[in-house]
Amino acid sequence: MCHSLKRINDVLFSAEWNVAVMMEKHFQFNSLEWSGWTVVSVCAVLIVLVSIILLFRYERRLVSHKIGNVLIALRVTALVLILLTFLEPVLTWSFNTEKTGRLIVALDVSDSMNTQDRHASKLEKLQLARALKMIGNDQINARLDRWEAAYAAGEEPAWVEESETANPEKRAQLAESRKQNLETIFEEIDQMSRKEIAQKLLTNPANPILEKLKERGDIDLVLFAGDAVPAEQTTLEEPLTEVPDQVHMELSNLSQALKAAGSGSETGTSPISGYVLLTDGRDNSQLDPVSTAEQLGQMKVPVYPVLLGSANQPKDISVSALDYPQTAFKEDKPLLKARIGTSGYDSQEVRVALMQGDQELAVKRFKSTGVSKLLEFEIESDQQGRQEYRLETDILPGETREDNNEKTFAINFVDDKSHVLLVEETARWEFRFLHNALERDKRIDLQQVLFEQPYMGLLPRPFFPNQLPINAPQAKQNENQAAAENKEKPKPFADKDLIIIGDVSPEHVKEDLWKQIQTFVGDQGGTLVLLAGKQYMPLKHRSKTLDELLPVKDLEAVDWNQANFKVPPGERGMHLALTPEGELEPLFQFDATPDINRDIWQHLPGHLWFLQGTLKPGASVLAYGISPFDAPLNEKRDGVIVYRQYGAGQVIWVGIDSTWRWRFRVGDRYHHRFWGQMARWAARNKASAGNEYVKFSLNKTDIDAGEIATATARWTQDYLQQNPDVKSTVEIVRAAEPDQVVASFELQTQKNQPQLQEGNLPALDPGEYELKLKPSTQQPGDKEIVTPLFVHEVKTIELGNLASNPQLLTEMAESSGGKLLTPGTIDELLELIPNLNQEISNQDEVSLWDHWLILVLIMGVLTVEWAIRKLNGLP
Numbered sequence: 001m002c003h004s005l006k007r008i009n010d011v012l013f014s015a016e017w018n019v020a021v022m023m024e025k026h027f028q029f030n031s032l033e034w035s036g037w038t039v040v041s042v043c044a045v046l047i048v049l050v051s052i053i054l055l056f057r058y059e060r061r062l063v064s065h066k067i068g069n070v071l072i073a074l075r076v077t078a079l080v081l082i083l084l085t086f087l088e089p090v091l092t093w094s095f096n097t098e099k100t101g102r103l104i105v106a107l108d109v110s111d112s113m114n115t116q117d118r119h120a121s122k123l124e125k126l127q128l129a130r131a132l133k134m135i136g137n138d139q140i141n142a143r144l145d146r147w148e149a150a151y152a153a154g155e156e157p158a159w160v161e162e163s164e165t166a167n168p169e170k171r172a173q174l175a176e177s178r179k180q181n182l183e184t185i186f187e188e189i190d191q192m193s194r195k196e197i198a199q200k201l202l203t204n205p206a207n208p209i210l211e212k213l214k215e216r217g218d219i220d221l222v223l224f225a226g227d228a229v230p231a232e233q234t235t236l237e238e239p240l241t242e243v244p245d246q247v248h249m250e251l252s253n254l255s256q257a258l259k260a261a262g263s264g265s266e267t268g269t270s271p272i273s274g275y276v277l278l279t280d281g282r283d284n285s286q287l288d289p290v291s292t293a294e295q296l297g298q299m300k301v302p303v304y305p306v307l308l309g310s311a312n313q314p315k316d317i318s319v320s321a322l323d324y325p326q327t328a329f330k331e332d333k334p335l336l337k338a339r340i341g342t343s344g345y346d347s348q349e350v351r352v353a354l355m356q357g358d359q360e361l362a363v364k365r366f367k368s369t370g371v372s373k374l375l376e377f378e379i380e381s382d383q384q385g386r387q388e389y390r391l392e393t394d395i396l397p398g399e400t401r402e403d404n405n406e407k408t409f410a411i412n413f414v415d416d417k418s419h420v421l422l423v424e425e426t427a428r429w430e431f432r433f434l435h436n437a438l439e440r441d442k443r444i445d446l447q448q449v450l451f452e453q454p455y456m457g458l459l460p461r462p463f464f465p466n467q468l469p470i471n472a473p474q475a476k477q478n479e480n481q482a483a484a485e486n487k488e489k490p491k492p493f494a495d496k497d498l499i500i501i502g503d504v505s506p507e508h509v510k511e512d513l514w515k516q517i518q519t520f521v522g523d524q525g526g527t528l529v530l531l532a533g534k535q536y537m538p539l540k541h542r543s544k545t546l547d548e549l550l551p552v553k554d555l556e557a558v559d560w561n562q563a564n565f566k567v568p569p570g571e572r573g574m575h576l577a578l579t580p581e582g583e584l585e586p587l588f589q590f591d592a593t594p595d596i597n598r599d600i601w602q603h604l605p606g607h608l609w610f611l612q613g614t615l616k617p618g619a620s621v622l623a624y625g626i627s628p629f630d631a632p633l634n635e636k637r638d639g640v641i642v643y644r645q646y647g648a649g650q651v652i653w654v655g656i657d658s659t660w661r662w663r664f665r666v667g668d669r670y671h672h673r674f675w676g677q678m679a680r681w682a683a684r685n686k687a688s689a690g691n692e693y694v695k696f697s698l699n700k701t702d703i704d705a706g707e708i709a710t711a712t713a714r715w716t717q718d719y720l721q722q723n724p725d726v727k728s729t730v731e732i733v734r735a736a737e738p739d740q741v742v743a744s745f746e747l748q749t750q751k752n753q754p755q756l757q758e759g760n761l762p763a764l765d766p767g768e769y770e771l772k773l774k775p776s777t778q779q780p781g782d783k784e785i786v787t788p789l790f791v792h793e794v795k796t797i798e799l800g801n802l803a804s805n806p807q808l809l810t811e812m813a814e815s816s817g818g819k820l821l822t823p824g825t826i827d828e829l830l831e832l833i834p835n836l837n838q839e840i841s842n843q844d845e846v847s848l849w850d851h852w853l854i855l856v857l858i859m860g861v862l863t864v865e866w867a868i869r870k871l872n873g874l875p
Helices: 002-012 035-059 065-087 122-131 141-152 168-190 194-203 209-214 233-237 254-258 289-298 429-440 472-484 511-522 544-549 580-584 594-602 659-663 668-686 717-722 806-816 823-832 852-871
Strands: 017-029 089-100 102-108 218-224 228-231 272-279 303-307 316-323 327-329 335-343 349-356 359-367 373-378 385-393 406-414 418-424 444-450 498-501 527-531 552-559 575-578 609-615 620-626 639-646 649-654 694-698 702-704 710-715 728-734 737-750 753-760 767-775 786-792 837-847
Touching (some): 065 852, 122 168, 194 209, 194 233, 194 272, 194 823, 209 218, 289 303, 289 806, 303 823, 316 406, 327 668, 335 385, 429 668, 527 668, 580 594, 639 753, 717 753
Parallel strands (some): 418 444, 527 649
Antiparallel strands (some): 017 089, 089 837, 316 335, 335 373, 349 385, 694 710
16 A cells, blocks of 8 residues: 555656646445355355354353453454455545646758758749748738749749739839849848758747747757757757757768757656657668657657758759778779769769879769769779878859768778688589689689599699698697697698688598687688588588587578579579678678668579578678568578677688579679678788787778777687686877877677677767777787777768658658648647647556455454453353
8 A cells, every 4th residue: 555655646746747636536346346256255244144143142151241242243343354355445546637748849950951952943932931931921921822823833923913003114113023022032042051941940030939839838959960969949049050069960860859858957857749850851870760750659749840951853963972992902903983963963064083182093074864873983002001082073053062072081002912712622613603703803812722623644733732731630740749849839821811611521621620720710810701512511510610610500401493493593592681780891892872782682693502500699690591482581590691700700601502693694793792802801800900819900990070980809719718807998099199098988798709899989080090909907919909090071971962851751750640841831830739738637546455454454353353262261
């Protein structure tokens, strides 16, 4: 009972609720609703009552009249309490509460909101002028309605009605005056950014929407872009030229705006009743704001977006996105893929130049078609180190924005090759095409081993080497000799970055050799790729070391090579799709645009055979298979390309034997690029900062300000066994001031991967930095572990498309039970949100029949009755 009363007290005196004085109390018996149970209870009580009466008549012969009356009173009391328990009495409170809700008004302050919509149609400008009360009153509103109708029909408005004047000269003068006045208003609107228009809509003295909303309840103001921060309403009284850095103007995240909780002031604890978003609908967060809005709708919290910006496509040339390798080999000619936006400039020549400083390296020209254009540039460099470049377009007349016509980037050129060892049993198709692709790559030093191959004895040795460069027994002997002489153990495969092992026989790769490969991966930071095979790999192997290296277990073959596949080669079989983790890895990127890259992977030729297995702890699926029979996806079993960090290195499992099928009708375009990127990816991992105990690296060494980057420390198993509680801190210093720490953060040990520690970098200003790994234990090795970081000033990708997005905002509004508004219909908010204060009927109850006090009373009465009987000699 005390707990229930406390809960009622919390409700009555909570800061979130104002409770009406009126309160009604009710006392009821729940069991009276069940007539059968009531009859049984009453009958049982009557039987007991009759027994008490009969007992009382017998006891009167043995005790005094007074003692007999006391005993029967105690027994009847116990019987009544038991009967009340059977009838389940409940005390109920009914009361009314007044709910004071909050309305979140969120204003988009991202870079796209600085756009001036000079490209807007005259109809849109007239509607906006009326919404801002720059024109219109009760006398001329009918005339303005006719002008809007004319603009909507693509006609010139009738500036003067025939009924206004019959004088042709005055009609002409009046028409010219009205037209000139409207043009002046249009020119004034052309100078307003979307952000300024939003401010005027909220605070316009002629129609103060914000003040009118405040009369209906509590209002909290939020500024949002990449993140959302609360703001005082006085902020709107000044131009929003400067906003807090944590907002990240270079990004646009509508989901973040819908998670904003307001200012947290006196009303900050009140429940949210709705959201009003003043935005152009641009979103580059790769999240789904519609899902967030749908969740709000389930909680009866509607979203009312107010669309700002013209629906017409603006005239703008922009550098939308760049795709390039962050690290390349010197003289490797890395490929830059640039997507150029050409909105509003049909059939006009666009010039794009690749620059390094003031030097023009390459120029390309193309005719604009109104959609984006993908250009490719080969970048040549004979210098080692980090090289900065700039891609820029000419600024054409009438562009909406002139600050998105260039984008800088950098590539780190290293004077090295990727050293790859390819091991196969026989020259199956996968080996043939993979060997040809890697051998033609000038930046790859390829060594092949083919155990079984035709050999007629005409040449002194087979065409391909048929033995591994390291003999396992000899390596074991050298290791034992080194241990006896107290020397450093020999490091097998120390000169390799990547080992690719195909369908090899257990007879040729035995346990001792697997242990050497394990050392290459775990201690030396190498990359091991295991290719599935129909004959041996890995089902015929009985190696504990191989089982430990594999990212999957419980493998079984799935064969789709059936006669009913009467479809073209490009359509048959199991196609691949990337996971979100796979889309972030550079070796899977075939295009700079995520949507196009995703589409390329899903349309690569399918595969007719697949080794399916269950993920091991710590393994990540990078690409999964889509069943040709539309079977539901099993995320734990359908991983085709699986990644697992192992010690300082990494293991990649490829569950198919037919990546060569990606060459169908496109040649080297995807097959060669994938394996070439794999080799470079492996070389970068092995060459990352660190020593024999730890590898320290960044997922990106060049980032834009505000972009999320991740730092990773990979410890060896041996070091963790000696230092199981090692913690890692990363210190960030400017390259020009190495002794001054700008920021620091801790790396967190990953679940199921104790050797891996990761952490996201804090927001940094543009500049050149160094990141230093500081472990809690004694510094392993002789030198500091340092990796560079370059933070670029942002040329945001959202400026690549400046058109407003009414479709997205409509979906958000409908999903939440709200409505999409425009500046011209913003007054409807006052009807859609009539009052934020709502009276709600509440009811609470306390059950008496199961309370501990009832049990104490019954036991107390029965105990007293028993004691009196015994004291008076009764049985």
